[in-house]
Amino acid sequence: MLQQIHQTDSRYFQIVGQTTFLLFGLLFLGCDAHLESFALSVVACFFFQAIAIRYLRLSDSTSLRSSLITGLGLCLLLRVNDPLMMVTAAALAIGQKFVFRFNGYHFWNPANFAIAVLVGLTDEAWVSPGQWGHFLAIPICIVVIGALVLKSAQRWDIALVFGSTLAALCYWRFVVYQGWNVEVWWHQFNNGTFWLYALFMITDPMTSPQNKKARMLWGVVLASAVFYVQHLLFVPTAPVWVLFFMTPIVPFINIWLKSPQWNWKHTLKTSI
Amino acid sequence: MKKINVKWIMTLSLGFLSLATFAFCGFYVAKADATLFNNRSEVILVRNGDFTVITMGSDFKGDVKEFAMVVPVPVVLNRSDISVVDKGIFARLDAYSSPRLAEYYDEDPCGRIPVVQEDQWSVEESNMRVPTTSSKMEVDKKNYGVTIEAQYTVGEYDILLLSAVESGGLKQWLVDNGYKIPSKAERVLAPYIKSNMKFFVVKVNLEEMKKSGYNELRPIQIRFTHPKFMLPLRLGMANSAGSQDMIVYAFAPSGRIECSNYRNVKVPTDRGIPLYIKNDFGMFYKDVFETAWSREGENAVFLEYAWNVSPSWGGVKCDPCVGPPPMNRDFTMAGVGQTGGWNNIFFTRLHVRYDEAHFPADLNFLTTTNQEQFQARYVLQNPAQGYGGWACEEGQLYLSKLHDRRKLEMDELVQLTGGRFAYRSNYISEYDQYLEEVPMEWMKEEAPEQFELPTKKGSIIPTDVLPEVSLQVSQWSWKEVLGVVVILLVMVRVWKSK
Numbered sequence: 001m002l003q004q005i006h007q008t009d010s011r012y013f014q015i016v017g018q019t020t021f022l023l024f025g026l027l028f029l030g031c032d033a034h035l036e037s038f039a040l041s042v043v044a045c046f047f048f049q050a051i052a053i054r055y056l057r058l059s060d061s062t063s064l065r066s067s068l069i070t071g072l073g074l075c076l077l078l079r080v081n082d083p084l085m086m087v088t089a090a091a092l093a094i095g096q097k098f099v100f101r102f103n104g105y106h107f108w109n110p111a112n113f114a115i116a117v118l119v120g121l122t123d124e125a126w127v128s129p130g131q132w133g134h135f136l137a138i139p140i141c142i143v144v145i146g147a148l149v150l151k152s153a154q155r156w157d158i159a160l161v162f163g164s165t166l167a168a169l170c171y172w173r174f175v176v177y178q179g180w181n182v183e184v185w186w187h188q189f190n191n192g193t194f195w196l197y198a199l200f201m202i203t204d205p206m207t208s209p210q211n212k213k214a215r216m217l218w219g220v221v222l223a224s225a226v227f228y229v230q231h232l233l234f235v236p237t238a239p240v241w242v243l244f245f246m247t248p249i250v251p252f253i254n255i256w257l258k259s260p261q262w263n264w265k266h267t268l269k270t271s272i
Numbered sequence: 273m274k275k276i277n278v279k280w281i282m283t284l285s286l287g288f289l290s291l292a293t294f295a296f297c298g299f300y301v302a303k304a305d306a307t308l309f310n311n312r313s314e315v316i317l318v319r320n321g322d323f324t325v326i327t328m329g330s331d332f333k334g335d336v337k338e339f340a341m342v343v344p345v346p347v348v349l350n351r352s353d354i355s356v357v358d359k360g361i362f363a364r365l366d367a368y369s370s371p372r373l374a375e376y377y378d379e380d381p382c383g384r385i386p387v388v389q390e391d392q393w394s395v396e397e398s399n400m401r402v403p404t405t406s407s408k409m410e411v412d413k414k415n416y417g418v419t420i421e422a423q424y425t426v427g428e429y430d431i432l433l434l435s436a437v438e439s440g441g442l443k444q445w446l447v448d449n450g451y452k453i454p455s456k457a458e459r460v461l462a463p464y465i466k467s468n469m470k471f472f473v474v475k476v477n478l479e480e481m482k483k484s485g486y487n488e489l490r491p492i493q494i495r496f497t498h499p500k501f502m503l504p505l506r507l508g509m510a511n512s513a514g515s516q517d518m519i520v521y522a523f524a525p526s527g528r529i530e531c532s533n534y535r536n537v538k539v540p541t542d543r544g545i546p547l548y549i550k551n552d553f554g555m556f557y558k559d560v561f562e563t564a565w566s567r568e569g570e571n572a573v574f575l576e577y578a579w580n581v582s583p584s585w586g587g588v589k590c591d592p593c594v595g596p597p598p599m600n601r602d603f604t605m606a607g608v609g610q611t612g613g614w615n616n617i618f619f620t621r622l623h624v625r626y627d628e629a630h631f632p633a634d635l636n637f638l639t640t641t642n643q644e645q646f647q648a649r650y651v652l653q654n655p656a657q658g659y660g661g662w663a664c665e666e667g668q669l670y671l672s673k674l675h676d677r678r679k680l681e682m683d684e685l686v687q688l689t690g691g692r693f694a695y696r697s698n699y700i701s702e703y704d705q706y707l708e709e710v711p712m713e714w715m716k717e718e719a720p721e722q723f724e725l726p727t728k729k730g731s732i733i734p735t736d737v738l739p740e741v742s743l744q745v746s747q748w749s750w751k752e753v754l755g756v757v758v759i760l761l762v763m764v765r766v767w768k769s770k
Binding site for chain 1: 500536572
């Protein structure tokens with residue numbers, strides 16, 4: 001089974017995972033109010049990617065899967081006043097992949113780019129860090145599905161390093177230094193939005209360093225930055241900004257350490 | 273020295289405004305204001321960039337000599353950053369944003385009777401006074417590790433701003449200076465000291481109170497510029513068993529203010545409910561809130577109202593209004609516009625019921641650009657009077673629909689209040705007597721024998737989605753979690769094999 005998981009395009013796991021959470025939100029957390037923007041987001045991302053494949057003559061038609069992930073990622077994390085803003089978000093997310101390229105590859109996570117630009121520059125979009133609640137089951141499910149994604153994408157290392165570094169820093173800050181109960185620390189960690197960000201965006205194999213050691217170090221640096229911005233500068237949406245401002249460094253790390261660029265078919269090819 | 277009972281956190285009482293009526297599409301008939309909830313506090317938050325204004329009310333009912341309040345604040349406040357405001361501001365904001373009951377009238381199906389009703393509201397005049405001031409700085413000489421950063425008299429209050437190096441010293445200082453500290457307080461004080469927060473300590477100055485001519489304590493307002501945007505709930509829990517209610521009235525230029533570390537949930541709204549709730553609307557809303565709070569796992573923050581209240585904004589300010597929208601005087605008093613950048617004023621009302629078990633961390637907030645307007649509104653639909661009789665075809669059709677509508681209203685009532693209100697079959701069938709032919713299936717309709725509360729505590733599934741199932745996600749045991757993991761793996765396996 002592990003062999004099969006290895007051979008499967010990890011984007012399928014990610015799509016299943018994100019869809020599960022979206023359904024959970026729609027059924028139980030009152031996200032049904034945003035149904036229209038969800039539909040627009042997914043359709044628009046798919047549409048823009050299809051146009052890009054058609055007119056930019058891309059050989060890789062499997063990138064439609066990536067666009068679906070981007071669409072779902074926007075549904076899960078971005079909130080807008082006008083559902084049509086989701087089309088703008090989709091255009092930004094997909095469009096930037098073909099504008100900001102380094103060495104032939106995009107370096108920003110598409111959904112994160114769109115979220116950061118729209119939230120930072122317009123009055124039409126925002127992120128609600130509390131919207132996925134603090135139910136124990138949500139992080140557990142996210143971890144299980146995320147683990148499958150990362151196992152398949154061979155990116156479990158950055159998730160583990162990122163998660164444990166942030167856990168350790170928060171534990172030191174809240175429990176050891178400030179003297180709060182362990183519940184306060186756990187409350188930080190039991191946040192569904194944080195887990196979605198950590199496992200589906202920060203660990204994006206396209207936008208994290210390719211060299212394994214560099215990737216581990218990257219996990220530590222990102223976690224430290226998120227900790228600093230969120231808990232010392234008091235910005236509740238820290239992961240959005242940290243990821244946005246720090247990912248442009250990744251191509252330089254890749255050049256410096258001369259690692260081959262990630263390819264979604266990489267595992268398939270090596271396994272066959 | 274006589275011990276002073278420490279009233280740990282902001283509380284405020286409200287007077288009832290006269291129940292004004294205003295017609296807009298429907299008629300406002302009742303409101304469920306904050307006074308319904310015992311053991312509650314009310315706070316006004318204003319946030320623009322990093323600039324924050326917090327107004328804390330008090331509903332302290334004992335001897336004012338016994339009143340004291342300790343609030344952690346992120347910075348040492350200047351004298352000009354502290355003031356007292358007129359209590360009426362809370363009553364006005366509450367009256368404007370309370371959950372509301374609107375009343376509508378059906379047209380007569382076999383002949384028309386117009387219904388017109390419109391009144392104007394009355395507005396209370398503010399009698400705010402400029403507070404008296406004095407200021408001096410001193411450092412406590414004893415070895416408490418406590419520094420008096422500032423000391424002021426503002427209005428009827430003596431105010432100290434303390435910083436401390438450790439909780440034991442602070443607790444001892446407070447005890448030695450006549451404050452009675454709950455036993456659990458030391459443990460809670462320590463994290464605030466380590467977070468580099470200062471302590472805003474308030475006592476009543478009886479002489480100043482006498483001079484001011486006020487018999488009751490006025491709300492205290494503080495202003496500061498700091499990125500931290502939070503309300504320190506945990507200190508308030510140190511001397512309180514059980515849950516407490518807090519109503520937050522918040523203003524920001526960009527849009528709604530929401531809680532960033534708890535889930536924000538809208539209270540149920542726009543539901544048609546039976547007419548006999550009219551006189552019991554307060555109790556009804558209490559039950560609605562309690563049912564929603566329980567259903568959402570007792571750890572959500574509830575949105576009760578959100579509206580653009582900018583004077584320059586052309587849209588309606590409420591629908592229907594239960595009180596006048598805030599005016600320039602209210603904005604000034606709340607602290608809106610004290611810095612630039614207020615092109616827009618967006619108002620949010622949040623309701624939090626918190627206790628130690630479900631709110632382990634303080635409430636953090638963030639401003640969003642969410643401009644969606646929201647109000648908690650419940651609707652009474654009065655039937656047609658039947659002056660033209662019911663015999664016409666439209667009349668018979670109307671009665672049939674009326675029966676169905678009332679059944680729906682009754683179901684809504686049960687669902688909204690968790691069955692706390694009695695089911696009345698005769699309400700549904702009240703007009704059946706005018707039908708020439710009563711459908712057979714109506715005869716068989718019976719009230720459910722016994723209602724159970726729709727969900728148990730901790731459940732997050734609304735009953736209208738899955739009435740028979742209660743999935744208590746937050747209380748899963750490891751076996752249930754393991755079960756989910758196995759199911760997911762099997763699903764993946766099955767999916768893969770296809």
